[in-house]
Each structure stands twice: as C-alpha cells, then as structure tokens.
Amino acid sequence: MKCLILAAGYATRLYPLTLDRPKPLLPLAGRPAIDHIIERIDEIAEVETILVVTNEKFFKQFQSWQEDYSAGKVVKVLNDRSLSEEDRLGAIGDIDFVLKEEGLDNDLLVIAGDNLFESGLREFVDFARQRIPASSIGLYNLKDKEAVKRYSQVRLGANNRIIEFEEKPKDPTSTLVAKCIYFFPKGKLGKIAEYIASGGQIDAPGHYISWLCRRDEVYGFTFCGKWYDIGNYETYKEADEGFRLKKGER
Numbered sequence: 001m002k003c004l005i006l007a008a009g010y011a012t013r014l015y016p017l018t019l020d021r022p023k024p025l026l027p028l029a030g031r032p033a034i035d036h037i038i039e040r041i042d043e044i045a046e047v048e049t050i051l052v053v054t055n056e057k058f059f060k061q062f063q064s065w066q067e068d069y070s071a072g073k074v075v076k077v078l079n080d081r082s083l084s085e086e087d088r089l090g091a092i093g094d095i096d097f098v099l100k101e102e103g104l105d106n107d108l109l110v111i112a113g114d115n116l117f118e119s120g121l122r123e124f125v126d127f128a129r130q131r132i133p134a135s136s137i138g139l140y141n142l143k144d145k146e147a148v149k150r151y152s153q154v155r156l157g158a159n160n161r162i163i164e165f166e167e168k169p170k171d172p173t174s175t176l177v178a179k180c181i182y183f184f185p186k187g188k189l190g191k192i193a194e195y196i197a198s199g200g201q202i203d204a205p206g207h208y209i210s211w212l213c214r215r216d217e218v219y220g221f222t223f224c225g226k227w228y229d230i231g232n233y234e235t236y237k238e239a240d241e242g243f244r245l246k247k248g249e250r
Helices: 033-041 059-068 090-102 119-130 189-196 205-211 232-250
Strands: 001-008 051-053 074-079 106-112 113-116 133-143 152-156 164-166 176-184 218-222 227-229
Touching: 001 059, 001 090, 033 051, 033 113, 051 059, 051 133, 059 074, 074 090, 090 106, 090 189, 090 205, 119 133, 119 176, 119 218, 133 152, 133 227, 152 189, 152 205, 164 205, 164 218, 176 205, 176 218, 176 227, 189 205, 218 227, 227 232
Parallel strands: 001 051, 001 106, 051 074, 133 218
Antiparallel strands: 106 176, 113 227, 133 176, 152 164, 152 176
C-alpha cells in the first residue's frame, strides 16, 4: 500500500502566513504540521511508501523538510510543476499526476496535508480493507448543520454505504461530512482518469467522490476524537493550541 499526502495548494486564505511557506510546513506544537500526519501514517504497517505531492513554489522547502525528518517509512516528495493558484492542478489533478508519474498499481491511502486528526487511521484502514474492492472515505460528525455548508455532506445507508454525497449543500440534512481521507483499492484507481476524461472538476475532491458514489459502491467510516481542518488563521491557532495541550499531557 502507498500513502499520498496532498500538499500542492497555495493556501491563500492563510496569507501572510503561507505567502512564503506551505500550509503543511507551518509550525504546529513546535513541529511542522505534516509531521503530525506522518505520525499517524507510521502506525499503518501496510504502508510501504509515503508520497508527498507539492508544487514548484514550495518543492525545495519540502525537500529540506524531508532531509531533516526521520520517518519510519520511505518518504518521497513529488513536484507537480505548478507555479501559482492560477495553474494549480487541484486535488484530483494531483492524484492523477502521481498515479501517472509513479505508475502506481497499489492500494492507495490519500490524506490532505492540512487534515489534522488525533486518532482513528488504523481503524479506518482496517474498515476499508474489509470492503475491497469498494472505495472508502473518512467522515466526521460536525453536529452542526450550519457548519456542514462549508464541507461535503454525507448520508449513510445499510452497512455504512454512502447513499448521498453533496458538495457544500445549501440546506444540509445531515451533520456527517467528508474529511479528505480516502482509501482507493488498486482496482479502482483507473476511475480517476475516467472522471477527468468526462470533464469532471479536478479541484475539490468532493466532486470526484460524488461522481464515484453514483457509479460504484463507496463506504464511509466515521472518525472520533479531535479533527482540525486548517482553513483559516482561527482554525490554525485552534489546532496549534490543541496539539500543544495534548503534548503537555504526555
């Protein structure tokens, strides 16, 4: 199994913090945010290699981070060669880029580089592997319908199969949202190229998952514990404080 961390965004909503530094390398409890994600990935013995896809602007910074970081697994940084917000490939475009660049033929775990969570990845992978050949995604219960409007709304049916997936709903009917953690079995990786060829949007990954749910079985696993989606300065500070508190408890 391979794991892909999506880290090619430009995080303009966090300017000036991210003007010259990528969001996944912002300090969080004294360490780059991406370190906390890799700590969780290190718990998954099946993951052989961690791929980090970034852009031309931040590629050298990620290379320097990689040289300094001692991971339990092989870490490889890839450059999608985009230069700005205007020519970025988008999340689905970057997954497609990595699949082609690396010639992947492995089950693939995908995690957004700003997706901070304290636990649950081992349970998610076990859940997903039990449902192969179907794909699975990570969910979180926000318990707040108003907040759901900023995310992808999800409704589950029997056996946790996704029966509804809507990107940024205007009138939410569920408090479950997708949290940009995906498990794609190797037999389903070709669906991504099929989606792109159909003219699907390649920026927000929720558009692809919505398309996939209408054509195939997709299952949802609900994470417990703290989750931080670093989208603005307030959520970044909340995550920093949360991880500092957790660190102090150890």
